[in-house]
Structures are given as C-alpha cells and as structure tokens.
Amino acid sequence: MKIPLDRRSPQPVYLQIRQRIHRLIQSGTLQPGDRLPSIRSLAEAAQVNKLTVIEAYSVLEADGLIYARPGSGYFVSEPSVTSPIPPSRFAPSQEVIIPDQGEMSYFDIYMASVSALHQDGVTVFSSGFPHPHDTDILQRVARRAFKEMGALLFNYDLPQGQYPLRKQIAQLLVQKGLDASPDQLIVTNGSMQGLSLVMQEIVQPGDWVIVESPTFHGALAVLQQLGARVIGIPMTRDGMNLDLLAQYLHSHRPRLIYTISTLHNPTGITTDLAHRQQLLDLARRYDCRILEDNAYEGLNFDPVPPPIKALDQDDFVIYAGTFTKTLMPGLRVGYLVATGDDYGRLRERKMLHDLCVSTASQAIVSEYLATGYYRRHLAQLCTRNLQGRGVMLQALEQYFPAEASWTVPTGGLFLWVKLPDRLPMQLVCSEAASEGILVTPGSAFFPNLQGYPAMRLNFSFDAEVIEQGMAILGRIMKRHLAT
Ligand SMILES: Cc1ncc(COP(=O)(O)O)c(C=O)c1O
Numbered sequence: 001m002k003i004p005l006d007r008r009s010p011q012p013v014y015l016q017i018r019q020r021i022h023r024l025i026q027s028g029t030l031q032p033g034d035r036l037p038s039i040r041s042l043a044e045a046a047q048v049n050k051l052t053v054i055e056a057y058s059v060l061e062a063d064g065l066i067y068a069r070p071g072s073g074y075f076v077s078e079p080s081v082t083s084p085i086p087p088s089r090f091a092p093s094q095e096v097i098i099p100d101q102g103e104m105s106y107f108d109i110y111m112a113s114v115s116a117l118h119q120d121g122v123t124v125f126s127s128g129f130p131h132p133h134d135t136d137i138l139q140r141v142a143r144r145a146f147k148e149m150g151a152l153l154f155n156y157d158l159p160q161g162q163y164p165l166r167k168q169i170a171q172l173l174v175q176k177g178l179d180a181s182p183d184q185l186i187v188t189n190g191s192m193q194g195l196s197l198v199m200q201e202i203v204q205p206g207d208w209v210i211v212e213s214p215t216f217h218g219a220l221a222v223l224q225q226l227g228a229r230v231i232g233i234p235m236t237r238d239g240m241n242l243d244l245l246a247q248y249l250h251s252h253r254p255r256l257i258y259t260i261s262t263l264h265n266p267t268g269i270t271t272d273l274a275h276r277q278q279l280l281d282l283a284r285r286y287d288c289r290i291l292e293d294n295a296y297e298g299l300n301f302d303p304v305p306p307p308i309k310a311l312d313q314d315d316f317v318i319y320a321g322t323f324t325k326t327l328m329p330g331l332r333v334g335y336l337v338a339t340g341d342d343y344g345r346l347r348e349r350k351m352l353h354d355l356c357v358s359t360a361s362q363a364i365v366s367e368y369l370a371t372g373y374y375r376r377h378l379a380q381l382c383t384r385n386l387q388g389r390g391v392m393l394q395a396l397e398q399y400f401p402a403e404a405s406w407t408v409p410t411g412g413l414f415l416w417v418k419l420p421d422r423l424p425m426q427l428v429c430s431e432a433a434s435e436g437i438l439v440t441p442g443s444a445f446f447p448n449l450q451g452y453p454a455m456r457l458n459f460s461f462d463a464e465v466i467e468q469g470m471a472i473l474g475r476i477m478k479r480h481l482a483t
Pocket of ligand 1: 265
C-alpha cells in the first residue's frame with residue numbers, strides 16, 4: 001500500500017495515514033473484510049515509526065472504519081447501516097439575543113430534568129443523557145478498579161487527577177486529532193465544573209461573552225452568576241453565524257466565546273474544519289478567548305474534524321470534555337485541556353474548589369478505558385442512536401406540522417425542531433406531559449428564555465417508544481394549530 005506523506009504539512013503524519021486509508025475505503029479500493037497491511041510492513045513502506053501506524057490504526061478503529069482481530073491484524077469494517085436521510089430544511093431567523101441580566105433560572109430547569117428521570121412509565125424526550133446500560137459490566141469494572149487501586153482509594157489525589165487516567169484521556173484525544181499530553185489535562189467534577197472554573201478564570205462582572213443561540217443552559221447559568229453580559233449569536237445549519245460573530249466581536253469586544261463545536265447542545269450540529277478555523281481566526285483577531293465544550297464527542301456516527309483546540313497554536317482555546325454522555329453522569333468525571341499559563345491557574349482554582357475528583361470515580365473510568373469495554377460500549381450506543389435517529393426523522397415527517405423544520409445531527413442523542421410561531425409551547429408541553437411524554441420547551445436554551453418555538457428531542461429510545469411519543473406530540477400540536 002502506498003501512503004504519500006507530506007512531512008512539511010502541519011497535519012501530523014498519523015492523521016495523514018488515517019486520511020489516506022479513509023479515502024481508500026470510501027472509494028471502494030479497500031472493501032469490507034479486506035486485511036490492512038501489518039503495522040510493521042506499513043511502517044517500513046511509509047518509512048515511519050511503528051507507533052505512528054499504531055496511532056493511525058487506532059484512530060481509524062475509533063472512527064469505526066476498521067477493526068482488530070486479535071492475532072490476525074486489522075480489517076476493514078462493514079459499513080454501518082445508514083438509512084438515506086433527507087437534507088435538513090432548518091433555517092431559523094438570524095436574530096442576535098442580548099438578554100437583560102438575571103433572566104435565567106437554571107435551578108428550576110435542572111430540578112425538572114432530574115425529577116423527570118425518577119418518574120416511571122413516561123417517555124423523557126427532554127432527556128440529555130444516554131440510557132442506563134449493563135450494570136453487570138459496571139459492577140465488574142468497579143470491583144476490578146477498586147482492587148487495583150488498593151490503599152490509594154483511601155487517599156486524597158492530585159488536584160489535576162490521577163496520572164494513569166490523564167494518560168488514557170490524552171490517548172483518546174490524540175485519536176480525535178488533539179495532541180494533548182497528560183500534563184495539559186485537569187480532571188474535573190464533570191465538565192460542568194470545568195466550564196465554571198474556566199469562566200471564573202476569564203470572565204469579570206460586566207464582561208461581554210459570546211454564546212451560540214440556542215445553547216447549553218448550564219453554561220448560561222454560570223455566566224449569569226458571574227455577572228457576564230451575554231450575546232447570543234444565532235446558529236445556522238452549519239454552526240454559529242460567523243458574519244454576525246465578526247460584527248459583534250468588533251462592536252462589543254467580548255472576553256470569551258463559549259462554543260460547542262461537535263454535536264452541539266441543543267441542535268446536534270457539528271461544524272466543519274473551515275468553520276472551526278474561521279472561528280479561531282476571528283477570535284484571535286479580536287483577542288477573545290475560546291472555551292470549547294465537547295461534551296458529546298465520542299457519540300458521532302461519522303468521523304468529525306479535529307477540535308478547535310487542535311488548531312490553536314497560541315494557547316487561545318481551553319477545551320472541556322466529559323464521560324457523562326458516554327458512560328454515566330453520576331460518576332462526575334470530566335476534564336479540561338489547558339495549555340500555557342492557563343494550566344497552573346486552573347489547576348490551583350480546581351484545588352481550591354474541592355481538592356480533587358473522587359478517586360473511586362476516576363478509578364472506574366480508568367478501568368473502563370483500560371479494558372476496551374469503553375470502545376465496545378460506544379459502538380453499541382452509536383448503533384442504537386443511529387437507529388433511533390432514523391425512526392425519529394421518519395416520525396417527524398409523518399406526524400409533525402408541515403411548517404416544522406429540524407436538524408439532522410450526525411451523532412449524539414437528540415435533534416432540534418423549529419416549530420410554527422403561533423404554537424403555545426407551554427401548553428403543548430403540559431398536555432404532552434399529561435399523556436406521559438416529557439418535552440422541555442426550546443426556550444430553556446435561549447439566552448433570554450424566549451427565542452423561536454422549538455423542542456429538543458432525544459432519539460436514544462426504542463423504535464416503538466419514539467413512534468408512539470411522536471404521534472402524541474404531533475396530534476397535540478396539530479390540534480392547537482387548527483384552532
Ligand atoms: C454541552 C454540555 N456541556 C456540559 C454539560 C455538563 O455535563 P457534566 O455532567 O459533564 O457536568 C452538559 C450536560 O448536559 C452539556 O450538555
């Protein structure tokens with residue numbers, strides 16, 4: 001196999017190998033079941049280190065394009081079953097939102113979402129979490145993790161987290177195209193703590209901060225508590241509207257851009273490489289820091305471009321990740337990637353907050369990553385979510401009002417539906433709740449708690465559940481539109 005390499009390119013060699021093999025698979029030159037060259041022979045042919053080929057193969061494995069058969073080598077995977085998807089008609093109005101301060105009540109939104117999880121017999125379309133999974137595996141993993149840790153379980157830990165876990169996270173990030181080292185990682189209590197630490201570090205009361213509109217309400221709540229003034233730049237089908245971003249960077253000189261570049265919450269949109277590069281260029285031009293939240297990464301059906309942090313040469317971007325969406329929210333294990341001067345400052349801030357993340361939780365995540373369960377678990381989650389997305393897209397066409405439009409996310413757990421302006425959303429949601437279907441009005445995700453009428457719908461359910469729930473929602477909405 002010939003792999004032409006450009007050794008002067010800023011793209012690392014292992015990613016060039018990945019790209020080449022990806023193309024060979026896409027073009028059909030490499031067919032499902034074909035065996036890839038052994039690590040040694042490819043390393044010799046391409047004149048690279050064996051570790052470089054191992055990295056390239058593990059990224060392709062994480063992309064789901066190849067798989068390892070122990071003792072026999074690497075093989076091309078069967079293509080995943082994707083149903084043809086209609087292009088998205090999502091094109092919301094491009095209205096910038098600058099809310100009055102103090103408009104938000106995240107506490108109520110959070111309490112409602114947690115109490116919904118404790119109700120039996122309801123379909124929680126509003127959920128932002130994956131379904132609980134095999135608890136036998138969890139128990140096995142936890143037992144082994146505790147045994148391996150021995151007496152260390154009884155100690156405090158480093159504020160930045162256990163070294164083996166940081167090393168494993170760094171390896172995961174390398175597979176996503178982000179070359180981070182364990183010394184640039186800080187393990188946090190979920191990514192929520194990471195977001196909060198970074199915002200506290202960067203934002204002073206009265207500072208302008210740019211967010212996507214709509215966006216994750218937890219981040220809005222932290223900004224509100226810090227006394228930040230928020231500018232909500234509307235999302236387009238391709239991500240934050242960059243023309244409006246440029247305009248507001250120029251007019252308001254904000255301190256920070258908070259962005260969810262991959263599988264955005266709540267729209268599910270993933271930006272492409274050009275969008276990421278442009279956003280970074282704009283931020284640098286106006287000396288505005290970026291906080292990149294990648295809470296849903298790992299749940300992508302298709303390969304995603306490297307994070308914005310991977311393009312960052314000047315320590316402009318801080319990256320936050322988490323195991324909440326891929327493993328379990330209750331473990332509360334997230335992480336930050338911070339470089340340059342940010343690292344020491346954030347590590348100290350983290351220590352002053354809570355000394356360290358639970359050693360037991362860190363040990364469980366570390367054991368998951370070490371055993372390979374994690375990768376298998378992700379593959380299962382994605383297969384299930386892909387099927388769920390297909391069923392939900394069909395149900396949207398079938399049951400929802402004709403004026404509705406929606407995003408078609410290439411992964412994650414939910415999609416975002418824009419609804420007709422005249423729908424009384426609170427009423428629709430409360431009537432749906434009385435029929436056992438929980439949805440949150442989309443207003444919860446807008447900086448002023450208003451925005452256009454919309455819903456975020458979780459598609460990680462079984463087909464019949466989606467089908468029944470969507471039929472009920474559609475019926476309620478159509479009734480309101482007819483009156
Ligand atoms: C975009 C985004 N960031 C961060 C979080 C917080 O997650 P964690 O449980 O890791 O604190 C969430 C949770 O819903 C989220 O959607």
